[in-house]
Amino acid sequence: MEVAPVVGRQSIGTAADSGTERFSTMVDLMLTVSYIDGVFHQTEWALLQKYVDSVLAMIDSAAVGTPDDRAKLRGAWRAHFEELYTRLDKEVSYLAQEVMAAGNDTYVGSRLRVRALTLFKRLSHADQAVALELIVALVHADGQITKNEHAVHLELQQLFKLPAPIKVPAARPSARTLVDQPLPPVHPLIVMPKGKKDLAALSHPLLDPLEQTLSPHPVERRAQVEWDYQLLQRASMQWQRQAQLGANRLSGITSIDQLAPGSRFLDRYVHVMRPNAKVELIVLGDLHGCYSCLKAALLQTNFIQRAWAHQWDPANHPDVKLVLLGDYIDRGRFSFDGVLRAALHLFVSLPDHVIMLRGNHEWLRWIDNRVTSGVYPAEALASLAPHVPVEMLEAYRVLFEQMPTSFLFERTLFVHAGIPREDTFAERYRDLSSLNDDLMRFQMMWSDPAPTDHVPVELQRMDPRFSFGRNQFKAFMQRLGLHSMIRGHERIDAGIDVIYDLGEHMLVSLFSSGGADNADLPEDSSYRSVTPMALSILASQGKLAATPWPLRYQTFNYAPHNGLYRRQPILDYRYG
Known part of the structure; x- marks a missing residue:
C-alpha cells in the first residue's frame, strides 16, 4: 500500500x-x-x-x-x-x-x-x-x-x-439571563503542590491491641474470630443507626444547595455533609492489605487525637474526618486481620469522624454452597477461608452489602471508582437519592475514566469494569450539581493524578497502597511501582484546597512499631 x-x-x-x-x-x-x-x-x-x-x-x-x-x-x-x-x-x-x-x-x-x-x-x-x-x-x-x-x-x-461535527460558538449570556437565572458560585477543588507530614507518634493505644495475626492455637484463634465477628456486628449496627436517622433525606433533593449548611447524615448508602465551619478531610484511596500505609496516615495526621479533641472541645479544635475510598482487602498481606479490622474499629470508636466507602473488592457471593469473591484474583479470601468457619465469611459478605458507597461533601463526590453507565444513568437517575440505586451503586464501584470524550454505550455494556469519557463525566456532574470527584480504584504509580481538569469539573484519582520496599506486599507485587499517597482537603468558606502527601509506611514494616510483624502469620498468602 x-x-x-x-x-x-x-x-x-x-x-x-x-x-x-x-x-x-x-x-x-x-x-x-x-x-x-x-x-x-x-x-x-x-x-x-x-x-x-x-x-x-x-x-x-x-x-x-x-x-x-x-x-x-x-x-x-x-x-x-x-x-x-x-x-x-x-x-x-x-x-x-x-x-x-x-x-x-x-x-x-x-x-x-x-x-x-x-x-x-x-x-x-x-x-x-x-x-x-x-x-x-x-x-x-x-x-x-x-x-x-x-x-x-x-x-x-x-x-x-459519521458527518464531521460542526463547531458552534457558545452564545454569550445576556444581561437578562444573568439577572433572571443567577448561578451559584462554583469553587472547584484546588490541588496544591505535594507536601509532607512527619509522624506525630509511633503507636497508639487504639491501634496496638488490634495488631495480631490469627493464632496457630485453635482456642486462641476461636477467641480472635469471635472478637472480629462482634466487631462486624457493631459496625453493622452503627450503619443501621445512622441510616435510620438520615432515612429519605435525599428524596426530592436535586442540588446540595437545597440542604441547610451544617447538614450531616447517612441516607441508606450515601453520606452527606454540608459543613458550616472549618473541617479537614483526610482521604485515603485503595489500601489493599497495606496496614503500614493506614497506620502511617493515622499517625502522620494525628487523626485519632484530633478527633477526640474536637469531641471534647469543638470550639477550639476544628472538625476532622477520615474518608476511606474502599478496597481494604486483597493484594497486600494484611487484609481482613489488618486494614479492614483497623478501619472498622476506627469507625465504631469514632462513628462521626470515619467514613468508610465500599470498593469493588468488598464483594462476596454465595456460589455452589460456599462464599466466593466477585473479583479475580482474590488473595484475601483465599488466605482466610481455610482458617475460619463459613459463618464468619458470611458475616463479612453481609457487612459489605451494608457499606455506604458514596460521600457528598458540598459539591465534591467521593466514590470508589467513577460514574454509572450512560444508559443506566439516563434510565434511573431522578434526584440525589438515586445514588442509592443498586445498579448505579454497583457500576460506580467499577468504572474507569478514559482519555476520550465519549465511550459508546455498547462498549460500556461489554464488561462490569467499563470506561467513560470526559463528556459523560461532565454530564453526570452537571446533572448532580457537582464540580469535583475524588476516586480510587486504579493503580496510579505517582499515588495521585488529576485525570480530568475541565475547568468547572475535575476528576482526581488517589492510590494509597504500594511502595517499592513495603514488606506488607508480596515480593512480586505490581504495586511496588506505586508511591502511596494520601490527600488532606481543607474546607473553609465553601472552598476546598487539597494537598497530597506521601505515606511513611517504612516505619511500620517492623515489629517494634507494628504488632502484625511480631510473629509469623499462620495465613499462607494465596493467589485466589
Whole structure:
C-alpha cells in the first residue's frame, strides 16, 4: 500500500513536528488493534514493520542534509516507533494485571477498543480512510479474524461514516439571563503542590491491641474470630443507626444547595455533609492489605487525637474526618486481620469522624454452597477461608452489602471508582437519592475514566469494569450539581493524578497502597511501582484546597512499631 507523504522538507532535529503526531497516532492505532485479540502475531508485527519502513522511506526522501544527517533522522524516527511499541506493551501488561469481575475476561479487550476509537478520532478524515485500509490488512494478517478485531473494525467504520461535527460558538449570556437565572458560585477543588507530614507518634493505644495475626492455637484463634465477628456486628449496627436517622433525606433533593449548611447524615448508602465551619478531610484511596500505609496516615495526621479533641472541645479544635475510598482487602498481606479490622474499629470508636466507602473488592457471593469473591484474583479470601468457619465469611459478605458507597461533601463526590453507565444513568437517575440505586451503586464501584470524550454505550455494556469519557463525566456532574470527584480504584504509580481538569469539573484519582520496599506486599507485587499517597482537603468558606502527601509506611514494616510483624502469620498468602 502506498501512503501519500505528508512530511515536508526536514532536517535533523525536526522529527517532532506535526508529521510526528500523525504517524505516531497511526502506528499507535495499529499496535492497539494488533493487541486487541490478546496476541501480537508475528505476521501482524511484520506488516506493521513494513508500514514503518515505508514511512521512514518517505521521510528520508523528503529530508535535506548529508547522508549522516539523514541516517540520524531515520534512527530518531525508528527509536520513536520502538518507544511507542514498548509503551503500549507495558500498558497492555498493566491492564492484564488489573482486577476484573470473576468469570469475566473482557476487560482488556474493551479498554483497547476504547483506546482505538480515541486514536482514530484524532486523525483527519483522509487519514482515517488510510487507517481503515491498514487495519483491514492487519486483522487478516494472521489468517483469522477474532470477535474483538471484527467488532473494532465495524466501530471504526461507523465512526468514519459519521458527518464531521460542526463547531458552534457558545452564545454569550445576556444581561437578562444573568439577572433572571443567577448561578451559584462554583469553587472547584484546588490541588496544591505535594507536601509532607512527619509522624506525630509511633503507636497508639487504639491501634496496638488490634495488631495480631490469627493464632496457630485453635482456642486462641476461636477467641480472635469471635472478637472480629462482634466487631462486624457493631459496625453493622452503627450503619443501621445512622441510616435510620438520615432515612429519605435525599428524596426530592436535586442540588446540595437545597440542604441547610451544617447538614450531616447517612441516607441508606450515601453520606452527606454540608459543613458550616472549618473541617479537614483526610482521604485515603485503595489500601489493599497495606496496614503500614493506614497506620502511617493515622499517625502522620494525628487523626485519632484530633478527633477526640474536637469531641471534647469543638470550639477550639476544628472538625476532622477520615474518608476511606474502599478496597481494604486483597493484594497486600494484611487484609481482613489488618486494614479492614483497623478501619472498622476506627469507625465504631469514632462513628462521626470515619467514613468508610465500599470498593469493588468488598464483594462476596454465595456460589455452589460456599462464599466466593466477585473479583479475580482474590488473595484475601483465599488466605482466610481455610482458617475460619463459613459463618464468619458470611458475616463479612453481609457487612459489605451494608457499606455506604458514596460521600457528598458540598459539591465534591467521593466514590470508589467513577460514574454509572450512560444508559443506566439516563434510565434511573431522578434526584440525589438515586445514588442509592443498586445498579448505579454497583457500576460506580467499577468504572474507569478514559482519555476520550465519549465511550459508546455498547462498549460500556461489554464488561462490569467499563470506561467513560470526559463528556459523560461532565454530564453526570452537571446533572448532580457537582464540580469535583475524588476516586480510587486504579493503580496510579505517582499515588495521585488529576485525570480530568475541565475547568468547572475535575476528576482526581488517589492510590494509597504500594511502595517499592513495603514488606506488607508480596515480593512480586505490581504495586511496588506505586508511591502511596494520601490527600488532606481543607474546607473553609465553601472552598476546598487539597494537598497530597506521601505515606511513611517504612516505619511500620517492623515489629517494634507494628504488632502484625511480631510473629509469623499462620495465613499462607494465596493467589485466589
